[in-house]
Every structure is written in C-alpha cells, then in structure tokens.
Amino acid sequence: MHEQDARLGHELLAWLDAAGEHSLPGPGVTRLFCSREHQAVLELIRGWMREAGLEPELDAAGTLVGSCPRAAAGEPTLILGSHQDTVVEGGKYDGMLGVALPLMALKALREQGIELPYGVQVVAFGDEEGTRFQSTLIGSRALAGTLDAQSLQATDAEGVSLAEALRDFGGNPDAIPALARDPERVLGFCEVHIEQGPVLEQRDHAVGVVTALTGIERHRVTLTGKAGHAGTTPMPGRRDALVGASAMVVEADRVLNATDDLVGVVGKLEVRPNAVNVIPAEVTFTLELRSPDPEVRKAGRDRLLSTFTGIAEQRGLALDLEQTYSAEAVDCADWMIEALEAASAACGQPAERLFSGAGHDGLAMHDLTDIGMLFVRCRDGLSHHPDEAITADDADAATRVIMAFLQGMRERV
Known part of the structure; x- marks a missing residue:
C-alpha cells in the first residue's frame, strides 16, 4: 500500500494526535483515571462514537460505552475496545489505539452502507494501567462481574479513594455490581493494541494475531x-x-x-x-x-x-x-484467532501468531466471554514511552482487518 492510499490510517492517526493533547504537562501523554484529562478525552471519544453510529454512555465504573441500536435493544453483542489511561509520560497509542481503531472501522462500514446483523459496542475503559490507584482493570472487571468492592477503597497519592474519584467523575460505585453482563448475550471481546515488542518489525508485518495474555x-x-x-x-x-x-x-x-x-x-x-x-x-x-x-x-x-x-x-x-x-495468564479463543487470521488474509496481510507479554483488559474480560487480540506493529517495539509510534500504512491495514473481521462475524450470528 502506498502512503497516499492509506486514507483511513491518516484519519486514525489524526484522531490519536487529538486524543494525545489531553494530557498533563510534560513529555509524552500522562492521562490518569477520573482526571480532568480523562473527562476531556471522553468528549472527543463521544464524537468518534457518534460518527461510527454508536450512542455513548458513561457507566457506573467510569467506562464510556458506545452502543449500536441492536446492542441497546439487548441483541447478542460483540464488544471491542481498550483503555484511555496511560502510564506517566507514556505514548499516544497504548490503549487509545484500541478505542479509536474499531470506531474508525465502524465509521468506514457505515459510510459504505454496510449494516452488521448483530450488536456492537465499543468501550473506552477508564483504568487499565493502574497508574493513579495501583488498582487495575476496574472497568473490565465490572463488566465481567468480578470486581472486588474492596479495590474501590484504594487511594491515590493525595489520599483520594477510587470510590470518591468515581463519584466526582460521574460514576456510581454502588451501581457497579449491576454492570455485570450476561454471558449469553455477549459474542466475544476483541482488542486492538500496539505490539509493545519488536517481533512484527523484525518480520516486516503490519499486524499479528495474539494467542494468549501473560x-x-x-x-x-x-x-x-x-x-x-x-x-x-x-x-x-x-x-x-x-x-x-x-x-x-x-x-x-x-x-x-x-x-x-x-x-x-x-x-x-x-x-x-x-x-x-x-x-x-x-x-x-x-x-x-x-x-x-x-x-x-x-x-x-x-x-x-x-x-x-x-x-x-x-x-x-x-x-x-x-x-x-x-x-493469571489467559488464552485467546481459537475461533477468534482464526477469524482474525482470516480477516488479515482477506486484506493481504500476513499475520503470524504471537504471545503477549503484557497484561490487558482481556485478562478480566476472559471471565465473561471469549477474547481475541490483534497486534499492530510499533516502531522499535517501543511502548510506555513518549516515542511510541505507528505508521499510517499500518494503521490503515489494521483498520481494514477489523472491518473484514466484523463482516466475517456474520457467520457466527
């Protein structure tokens, strides 16, 4: 693919550049759970969700959930997404890529007049890195129904509890138990993420399919x-x-x-x-x-x-x-691995299988449903650093793979 052909990739990188502006001062991106920067970036993501045909809503655990009409009506739903929070002085792509990219894919399908015959939700989890409260996977554990209420008592460096921060943010700690999803109504959870390692760059591949999380x-x-x-x-x-x-x-x-x-x-x-x-x-x-x-x-x-x-x-x-x-380590579902491989092949993208040495929201979502993950090549394998980088070509390729994956899901409905 020539650089000038990567229209979706360029648009996606522009979205991610805009999200990266919502950060504490200093190198890279620092955006903590239930912070002003978190609140500001959610306004941006709400706009992306509406462009993709989804209606956004902040849930009790601080997760922004965008739902298509079928999902809102309670039909079986595929969940995609990742987290908005970062480490201190992190990059623009860890987490946020997995929020923006499926929205870009859904927007492109909508522009093509393609309607999916099942529910779709894209989630922007609030807290995966654990930077502020040292307590991770709050949003994904809430959906899985496995969040320990004791974790809400964790405090930040200023002595503010997670529960207090959630209330000030617009969440509702008391209502979190009701967020637990019915596994019978969830088709699976798929996350797109930068690789955070050097393998794809060494192999000269834009994408890879994850087999398990550490x-x-x-x-x-x-x-x-x-x-x-x-x-x-x-x-x-x-x-x-x-x-x-x-x-x-x-x-x-x-x-x-x-x-x-x-x-x-x-x-x-x-x-x-x-x-x-x-x-x-x-x-x-x-x-x-x-x-x-x-x-x-x-x-x-x-x-x-x-x-x-x-x-x-x-x-x-x-x-x-x-x-x-x-x-504990969890395996990605065989059918999800195969579906992502098939979508990659349909887009002309080689996609070898890789193990993830990082933790992700899939660790929690695995308790609810089958999980899958698509890796995207990042420069020098670098992550948790201001110099995180991906190319427009790779962003475009990954977006088109997810578009193909979403259309291929018709066979499972």
Missing part, C-alpha cells in the same frame, strides 16, 4: 529501619532501609535474569524521610512479576520473597510484604 502479579514491599544523623551515627549497626532495599533490588535483577520465561521490574521506590543528611528510615518499593507459566512465576516469587526476608533480618529491618494485584 499472567501478572504485583507486590508492595516496605522496609522499616531507623533514621539518624548521617554524620554522627557510626556505619556499623546502622539500620538503613535504603541499603536493605538496594540489596533486594539487585537480587531481584539477578533472579529475573537467571530465570527463563520470567520477567519483572522494581518500578517504583519511595524513601522516607528522603533528606540529604538523614539515614533512610523507611523504603517502599513495588515488585512486578510476569510469566505465561504460573508455576515459573510462583517459584520466582517464593525465591525472591524468601531472600528479601533474609536480607531484612540480616540488616535489622522490619519487613512488610503485600500482594496488590494478581491476574
């Missing part, structure tokens, strides 16, 4: 020692929480590098009192582990937490371990 767990580790004057307290016998945490971070890196099919990161670290001349009294850090194999992940976790306990004891530090999140 399992993820997160822990909050808190070490408590004793503050003291950095100049007058002797080195021997110090209970320096930061030194202990540093030893744990190094050990985590060593174990992760030595274990096949296990990746992880210490992504956040807080030091108190965080003063230049005071021995650190308390350190809290996060540990995230990911693996497609739950036994590998469990073994890595047990090894690391046991080592952390030993380091704390050796250095006279109190240790508190809290698991804050867990989601």
